[in-house]
Amino acid sequence: MVATVEDVTALRDVTRTWITEHASISRARALGRSSRGGDGEALSGLLELGWGGGMVPEADGGTALGLTAMAALAEECGRELVALPVAHIFVGPALVFAACEDLSERARLLPALASGEERFLLSLDSIAPNVLVEGEQRGGSIALRGELRFVPDVGLVDRIILPVRFNGEIRFLIVSPSEVAAVRRSLVDRRSYTTLFCQGDLFPAASLLSARLSESEFETICSSIYLTASAEALGAVQSAFDMTVEYLKTREQFGKPIGSFQALQHRAAQALCQVATLRAVVEAAAAAGDQNDRRFDHLASLAKALSCETSRLVMAEAIQLHGGIGMTEEHDVGLYFKRGRVTEFLLGDAHAHRARYADFREL
């Protein structure tokens, strides 16, 4: 049973309060806490709030809140730039495990995921998530070859889920990050990204999860991931926009608030049009996902492409309308600007999602 509007509102409020108290951007700055490698405290806190079971079926110990609720969580994290890949941790693993055919496997993985007792991260290639590791049978083993680029915040979990293309199906393998060659880098958003290299590494074939997905089933899991990432981007965009409108009301020049000047009002109003549209699209895509609407796949790409375009516009306007103070390290708006540019690329950029939309719409 998917969460009702009232449930989502209540969950959102509780989560916002918790983030404001424990994981806000200003708090992170005040504590001098570096979030390189991901915010483990935030992850623990959100798991305690029960978010771990948000996408886990009720029969498997979850709350099955659905995508509208997960989008709310992602948006709240995005607002404060919480260093957590919500899509990879709170959405991806549950969808993969729920696809497992082996009941004992489900019974082992899903309740542990829901309770937060075990933490997993679905490691998708950030540039092109449908580029997977290729698996090849070698006797009783499977040899993996390929790389997954810029997987975010791998350090937050003990176990990662590798998606593998094997015998014409999409399969999954749970490994420890230390079992695969990895190169970690930090980007301008102060987050940690790891490229995983599989160079013929052998794993027992029996360790593959029992989930066997077709390309289109995997695309639908990806759609949930894209939607969640779009919601996170929406949160960041909304914060930067709100901050900017507030600044326009308080900053004075020529003896009056600069927000009284029509040239600036129009720029803010143009940005409002884009932000409001993005919000409506994220809501519609999440609802389509919750209702198993056939439009879900193309709407998810619509949301992702639009989040890239809107982020590009709003983050740049945020700096410009703040003037010189927006260029300083001490002001938060620069953090949003840098994070925005990184998120445009993560999980497919605007061009990639326009092409995916065009494919699903059969253009």
Next chain:
Amino acid sequence: MTEQATAESPSGDLAVFREDVRRWLAENYPPSMREALPTEELSWGGRDASFTNPDTKIWLERMAAKGWTAPTLPVRFGGGGLDAPLATILREEMASANARTPLISFGLSMLAPVLLEYGSEEQLSRFLPPITKGQIRWCQGYSEPNAGSDLASLRTSAVRDGEHFVVNGSKIWTSYADKSDWIFCLVRTDASVPKHLGISFLLFDLSSPGVERRPIVLISGESPFCEVFFNDVRVPVENLVGPLNGGWGIAKRLLQYERQNVIGSGLRPESRRDLDEILRDRGGLNDPIKRDRAAQHLMHADALAIFTAKNARRVAAGAADASVSIVKVLAAKSNQARSDLLIDMYGLEALVDTSDPAPPVDSMAHEEAIREARGWLRSRANSIEGGTSEINLNILAKAILGLPNA
């Protein structure tokens, strides 16, 4: 709105209603209207309504008899009395039956909702039924030669003389005034007070003595707009809507309804082939760069449709506000972008001057190119009519963002 009885489905059984609608449409929607809609077959109603396809008239009459030209209006005014969920079902079933809108009407989309809010019971009973039946076609008397974006500075005057107002002045950019029967008109009834406080909202018959209408030829060669002149036009006092000098609030409210419906009226997507179909026919999707651009445009249009639907739900739930200006700004932009995309694809073929008798129109594709070119010229008005994009941005800045006045 009042009387939102589920007259068609007292049990509230949505599935039953959907089944009934589907069956009724299958039996009653004329087969000749299943083709793509030519502009000349758009159904506007009115005393002088002409029906190039006689089925258009039959369809209008059948729908009007069900009250489905105005699905959510109360039954006693000729509406369908449907609540929002039932109206949605009707809309969905009409879409899946490819059924055309039976009646395009400024009376329905703009006047009816403000009459329900501000009109007297007598005015509702008198004016709404002829609107829902498509018998009277209305036009909007707002802009004047010196009152465009600064609409409230309008000067057309109405002076009380016994049981009449005497109207003098002129309006401009009045859509289809030459084809309309009545006008809802903003008039100055007090010139001694600040401009917003001396305006009234008056309804009158354009066949009254002293009314003159002149179509304006536009850059597209078409004449959808008119100048209208009033010379001592006598209007009965009972045609005043709302209080004397209380017209500005009504005027602004009506603009919110107009802007919400901009996609359905001024832009008329239903008279066209789908963009993706045209692009595919013309090879506009083969090259990856063109495909990216086309997809981007279609995605923006899709996003706008999603926002518009969300806003319509809010309006239906009684939360109408200035955010309709977002719809207006984006719809204008989207329609203009659509035309630019098509012109880029057709190239100079689309830019033939049809007033020159020399060049033959040699193919269906060429005819379509020229029609789209007309649409391109028409589309430039989308960011001017119904409040310019700049005026709508002003409204958003103040009413939604709360930015201060200069």
